Amino acid sequence: MKAAAFAYARATSVVNALELLAVHGDKAKVLSGGQSLMPAMNLRLLSPEILVDIGGLAELRGIAMRGDVLVVGALTRHVDLLRSPEIALHAPLLRDAVSHVAHPAIRNRGTIGGSLAHADPASELPACVMALDATIVARGPTGERRIAATEFFKGIYETALSPDELLVAIEAPVTGQGSTFFFQEYARRHGDYAVVGLAARAVVAAGRFSDLRLGFFAVGDRPLLAAAAGKLINASVNPELLAEAATALTNELDPQEDQQATAAMRRHLATVLLRRCVAALLARPELATGVAK
Amino acid sequence: MSAPVSLSLLVNGEPIDAFVLPRLNLADFLRENLKLTGTHVGCEHGVCGACTVRIDGEIVRSCLMLAVQAHGASVETIEGVSDSGEIADLQAAFRERNALQCGYCTPGMLMTAQDLLKHSPVPDRQAIREHLSGNYCRCTGYQAIVDAVEATAKTRAERRT
Numbered sequence: 411m412k413a414a415a416f417a418y419a420r421a422t423s424v425v426n427a428l429e430l431l432a433v434h435g436d437k438a439k440v441l442s443g444g445q446s447l448m449p450a451m452n453l454r455l456l457s458p459e460i461l462v463d464i465g466g467l468a469e470l471r472g473i474a475m476r477g478d479v480l481v482v483g484a485l486t487r488h489v490d491l492l493r494s495p496e497i498a499l500h501a502p503l504l505r506d507a508v509s510h511v512a513h514p515a516i517r518n519r520g521t522i523g524g525s526l527a528h529a530d531p532a533s534e535l536p537a538c539v540m541a542l543d544a545t546i547v548a549r550g551p552t553g554e555r556r557i558a559a560t561e562f563f564k565g566i567y568e569t570a571l572s573p574d575e576l577l578v579a580i581e582a583p584v585t586g587q588g589s590t591f592f593f594q595e596y597a598r599r600h601g602d603y604a605v606v607g608l609a610a611r612a613v614v615a616a617g618r619f620s621d622l623r624l625g626f627f628a629v630g631d632r633p634l635l636a637a638a639a640g641k642l643i644n645a646s647v648n649p650e651l652l653a654e655a656a657t658a659l660t661n662e663l664d665p666q667e668d669q670q671a672t673a674a675m676r677r678h679l680a681t682v683l684l685r686r687c688v689a690a691l692l693a694r695p696e697l698a699t700g701v702a703k
Numbered sequence: 704m705s706a707p708v709s710l711s712l713l714v715n716g717e718p719i720d721a722f723v724l725p726r727l728n729l730a731d732f733l734r735e736n737l738k739l740t741g742t743h744v745g746c747e748h749g750v751c752g753a754c755t756v757r758i759d760g761e762i763v764r765s766c767l768m769l770a771v772q773a774h775g776a777s778v779e780t781i782e783g784v785s786d787s788g789e790i791a792d793l794q795a796a797f798r799e800r801n802a803l804q805c806g807y808c809t810p811g812m813l814m815t816a817q818d819l820l821k822h823s824p825v826p827d828r829q830a831i832r833e834h835l836s837g838n839y840c841r842c843t844g845y846q847a848i849v850d851a852v853e854a855t856a857k858t859r860a861e862r863r864t
Contacts, residue, residue, distance in 0.1 A: 411747060415705040418725030418771055441772075448728070448767040449748035461725065465772055489761070513837025514818065516749060518761040519768065601836050 413451035417460040421467060424549060427576055430462045432551050436573040438462050442485060442524035445516050470523070470578055473497060480582045484523025489514075491522065500584045501542060503609055506593040507534040513601045523577045526562070529569045529632070534595065536563055537609040537625035537633040541591075544582040550575040563632040588613045592687040595627075596679050598670065604628040605671045608683040612691045619643045624687070629680055630664045637662055642688060652688060652697055656681040708771045714739070715783030723770045730754040732770035733780055741781035741810045745839070752838030755811040756780050762818045781810035790817050792858060796851040804842030811838050816852045825860050828853060 421427035431438055439458035441447060442465065450456040464470065464485065471485035473494045480500045482491075488508045491497050497505050504522075511517060511525075511534055525535045526546065539546070539559040546557045551574055562570050571577060595607030606628050613621040622643050624636040638658035645651060665676035689698035707722040714737060723732060728747075733739045733756070745751035747766045754765040757779040784790050790813055796802070803809045812835065819826055819834040826834070831852045832845070840848060 412728070412731070413726045415724065415726050417705045418708055418769070420771070420774070441769075444769070444772070445749065445764075445767055448769075452728075452747045452766065461769075463772065512749075513752070514834060515752065515755050515762040515764050515815065515837060516767075518758075519763050599836060600833060 411452055411454055413448070414454060414457040416451075416458055418463065419460060420463045424464075424467060424469065424576065424578065427462055427464050427467070428549060428551060428574070430460075431574045431576065434460050434462070438573070440464055440524075440527065440576060442527075443487060443519040443521040444524075445512070445520035446524065446528045446530065464576070471521075475500070475584070476581075478584045480584050482522055482580045482582070484577050484579055485521050486523075488517035488520045488522070488525075492517065501582055501591075503538050503542060503591040503593055503611060504535070506591065507538045507609055510534055510593075510595055510597070510600070510604070510607075522580060526580070527569060527571060527577045529563050529565075529567050531566055531630060531632055532603045532607075532628040534593075534604065534607060534609065534627060537607065537627035538593075539580060539582070539625075540633050540635045541609045541611045541623045541625035542582045543611075543623060544580050546570075546577060547579040547581060548575045549578050554578075556581070560635055565631045568632075585613065588615070590614060590691050592690050594683055594686060596683075603670070606665075606676050606679040606683060608680070608687055610687050610691070614691060617692060618646065619691070622691075624684070626663070626680055626683075628665075629676055630666065634663065636684075638684070647688060647692060647694075647697065649697065652685060655688075656684055659684055710771055710774050712773045712775065713777040715779055715786070716777075721770075725769060725771055727770045728766050729756070729768040729770045729773055729778070730765035732773075733765060733778070736770075739780050739782050741785070743807055743810055745807070750837075750839070751808070752811040752815060753808050755814040755838070757784075757814065757818070762814055781814060784814070784817060793817060793820070793851070793855045796855045796858075797848070800847045800851045800854070802843060802847040802851040803840075808838060808840045808842075812840065812848060816848075816855075819852070820856055820859065824863075825856050826852075831856075 437459040441461045441463040470483045472483045491504045491508045544559045546562045592610040595604040609625040611623045622639040624639045627633045638655045641655040660677045665673045667673050710721045733742045743753035745753035749764045749767045756765045
């Protein structure tokens with residue numbers, strides 16, 4: 411199908427974009443890469459009165475280190491994350507995740523800001539920014555505010571952004587030495603929507619987790635930072651403890667049933683990913699083998 | 704509201720100026736306004752890959768881009784890369800190996816395959832499958848397409864040495 415009619419405004423600056431959003435409020439939609447918005451409009455799931463196209467705002471695209479914070483502009487495209495040496499060095503989790511996002515032609519247009527603001531519970535990057543303990547930078551009529559990634563996602567396609575705010579950047583703390591990462595997802599085919607996925611960041615010292623952040627996605631109405639990780643921190647991980655963590659994980663998940671999987675299947679797959687993740691990060695392959703109940 | 708917007712872009716190297724409605728997507732602009740019907744429209748939501756074109760050298764879905772978003776860009780379609788001879792060998796390999804039947808997906812396949820061969824000169828079959836995974840073919844079962852891309856990669860690699 412074709413999108414319904416709408417008006418179009420090409421923002422000339424962030425200030426201009428904010429002015430347009432202030433005028434049009436929730437009748438407007440921000441157009442970034444358009445790789446989620448355009449399908450939704452073509453399918454007539456969304457019919458905004460006006461699109462505010464921020465695609466030309468070069469100031470919002472790019473990746474830079476500021477002190478020990480990695481700053482990723484909202485218009486940074488998926489392909490930029492794949493190719494960036496800074497990402498490969500400081501946040502390889504984003505690179506690993508993006509290789510699962512759709513297909514090359516989509517990754518050439520899709521942006522990180524667009525993906526986060528869209529807040530599809532099955533998408534990879536929201537779980538990544540939670541695992542990275544990142545901060546979302548939003549600009550509005552009264553200035554800039556910073557929102558913890560863990561507070562940003564409010565539900566299916568819902569975020570903490572108000573209609574007159576623009577997501578401008580993502581800031582991720584770089585912990586320097588010792589952070590390790592894990593990313594895996596189940597999908598029917600590579601590039602399809604995830605059935606269940608896990609993005610994780612850990613600090614491992616002397617065979618133990620001193621930190622472990624497990625960002626699950628496609629397990630509910632928003633990405634989930636699993637509290638079950640707490641059971642594995644500063645503990646000697648053995649199969650019994652891991653089974654306990656897996657049980658805690660299934661209890662805190664509230665997955666939906668859809669044409670891809672039942673809720674029970676999602677719970678099960680989440681525990682499989684948990685085991686693989688812990689086994690990989692601790693370099694103890696034997697931990698991956700237990701079958702979760 | 705929703706008044707026509709002015710648009711200037713290059714299409715296959717030729718400067719084009721137009722007034723278009725914002726809702727017109729790039730695929731329809733190419734097909735309906737410019738009569739470049741080699742770009743096919745399949746699913747219209749970014750899944751099938753039949754509408755793949757190049758914008759400033761990178762492949763994109765033209766059904767997921769508004770024509771007005773291509774303002775100032777250089778668009779290349781299957782007509783452009785075919786007429787320039789850039790993919791003549793790839794087209795020949797598709798023909799020789801029966802890598803098409805109805806031909807609906809073929810322009811998108813060729814654009815995507817050429818993109819792969821530009822970025823990764825000697826891809827293995829897994830890499831070919833992965834790169835083409837966003838392009839649907841309902842006739843061939845993909846084997847012959849992968850064969851054709853692999854054969855072209857090898858021939859090009861030999862030519863370079």
